[in-house]
Amino acid sequence: MSNHPTPSNFWRWFDPRNRQIGYWAFILNRITALGLTLYLLLHLIALSQLSQGAAAFNSFIAMAKNPVFKVGELLVIAAGVIHGLNGIRIALTSFGIGTRYQKQSFLALMAVALLILFWFGQIMFFGE
Amino acid sequence: MNVEKWKVTFVVSRQKNQEPRLYQSFQLEIDPDEYVLDGVERIWAFHDRSLTYRHACHHSTCGACGMLVNGVEKLTCITSIRSVTHNGGTLKVEPLRNFAVVSDLVVDMSNFYTHLEAAQFGQVASLAQAALPHDADTRSVTDGEFERLVDCIECGLCVSACPSALTSETYYGPAVLAAAQQAFNQSKNSALIHFADQHDGAWGCHSAYECSAVCPSNVDPAWRIMDLRKKTLAYRIKQLFRK
């Protein structure tokens, strides 16, 4: 651990100790960004199944219906919703809109994110 | 007169000659209304003369005494002991993060000051220009033209709390960008837009808002960075149509 700025300090981006709400938003944004990028990569690879015809794709979908995959899928949706809603906040505050209410807007948006996730969870696990 | 006394253990970061950091404990019996800086000064005066720390004005106008107190950036001269610990408690004092340690609690801020100077930031401004638009605190007390020392005391707390400053020593950091914003308001010098328009400038900010959370002096650097972004955008769009 170095006291002066150095790339090897990067893990401390994710250290929320003694930090406030805005920092939590930053950490969530960065984690979800990295998670979604990874998902994008996997998603593109998975979709190649489509090019290989009906059988390949349908068997992949069948596999994707098991609960482990569903939990993974819900995580992706969570990341997307959090990153997206927080992204709206960052975009607006970056143009000086609501900058002074960044804490309140983050909490409100995360409440919305929770509601959306409950809704998705409901449909995905108990919907059919 | 009866003065309340607390027993407080100061845990102080010690570091000399670039050796690894050690923590040394000092037991102090101290009036809880004294400030953390007073505690540090007592340690120097009565326990260990080799302790080094920065300080000057003891009333939050110079910005020299920024330290981490229990992990949080504080201007120690106005942080009362009562507000950060309890009787019988401990109080951890460390140097600011994101600066190289010179000795014990002293950090090297030369890079920071070089950047502030490059941002063409003056310490004295008119009352209107020294204030934040959403905080009219010092204006309109009296009529007439007055000047005052600006809010930023260049203490570096914001840099210590900034996640972007953790990994990049060339990132200007909140105080410098806030300084550029204020300088641009005063001079409208487009060189300041070029200064801000890069990843080391306004785009390296990731909106964690910790700078504004720890600022002891009402600068609201995060707000100023966002304002600087807006001004940069307006300037660049205007440039597009001028050509």
Added chain:
Amino acid sequence: MIDHISSPKHNEGIWLWLYKILAGLLVIVVLGIHFVINHAVAPSGLLNYEDVIRYYKVPVIPIMEGFFLVIVVTHSLLGVRGIVLDMNPSQKVRRAADWIFTMFGATAIAYGIWLLVVLANR
């Protein structure tokens, strides 16, 4: 003295940043449309091959999905590039990273569009 003050590093100027923000907002919009259409056009949720192929027969769909692919890939790669820039890389590392990001993005987009063309023609 530090020389980067006199010579600014134009590694992320306003336009790339603005693009990243706007692309991010567009991703949200398109994703919203995607979900609505998804449920309107294919109520079962595109979970078998035939549904997917039928979905892509609607002419606007491949165009929308292609657009979505481009903004999602560029937004995410610009974001990751921002994280790399936060580490204050040397000029050499930065150029190498930029090359990798560009190649990766171009490959991903080309591959995605090829996939769209294949599906739309089935």
Added chain:
Amino acid sequence: MPDQPHAIIIGAGFTGCATAHDLTLRGFKVTVLERGEIASGTSGRTHGLLHSGARYCVSEAEAGIECIDENIFLRKIAKQCIEFNGGLFVALNEADVAYAPRFIEGAHACHIPVEELTGKAALRLEPNLNPKVLLAYLVPDGVFDPLRLALAFAASAKQRGAQFWPYHQVKGLVIDGQKQVRGVRVWDRTSGKEFEVRGDMLVNATGVWAGEIAAMGNTSVPLKQTPGVMVAFDQRATQRVINRLNEPGDGDIIIPQRRMAVIGTTSFEATDVDYIPVLKEQVRQMNTEAFELLPILRQAHMRGAYMSARPLIDSSEEGRSLSRTFKCYDHQEISGLGGFVTITGGKATTCRGMAEKTADLVCQKLGVRAECQTRDVVLSSYRDYYQN
């Protein structure tokens, strides 16, 4: 004598930094040793009042004249860290009004420009004043940032080659067989190492600690260490410095600084000034006096309280009436110790003048012919101090 004489200055407060600036302008090689950070002693802890001299024009014309002269110089050379909005001397009762004729007379004698105002006019200028104000005088007071003023002098000196060694404490003097100071033994507190620094002249600019350094050479300085308390409130209640129109007393000056109001001060004697605790009783008494001037501060929040010890020249009187002027001592004359001078006393406002007198004495002792140039040389940006 070498081509470039080498002066060692102990203490990087206002006087030390200003003397370094003056001596480098006169062609000296300068090394400044400071046991703490720049301005970490009395200098940093001043309230930051750039005196017009009016505070002393009745009791001590000499100090009053020094202040107004230096006030004008500093406004020219150190504009970068001065709020110059003027000041008011305010009369709240008949006793204050009775003091006015002496005040006017003193101000004229010291050629300090003053402008008389009725109570009403004063309230129009500063609405937060006690509405009981009967009479007021406008004076050219100002406010400076203490650390930055010292840094600006230090930066200017550094740009002309002066070396600053903060966290270096002097442990002893190096004296040769002819009772001549040749240098000092220094303890580097950042590394723990001890070593010697040699020079042609030693300047003791340690202010309130001047006696300790002098004692290392078995010589002395007549000095009284008189601390006072100051309190900062989080409201800039006025734009001008507010002074009580009367004899200097506790809590009779209120200074606007950034977004604060700083109240000063008290006066008592102390022997150990390395750590002076803030005495709550003094704070309470002083606040009561200050609230008389600006009742609005009763509702303001106290931001900080601190102690600062003035070095006052001892003419064996009580604290308040000690001289506010400064003195430059040649230890050759005091105890026959050569190569050693002490500068102490004075006010922050007069630091440039103190440096001039000190540098004059240093030049005279070393037979160097060089004129003082500090009256016109605008100081470098204080931030340059941190550039290598």
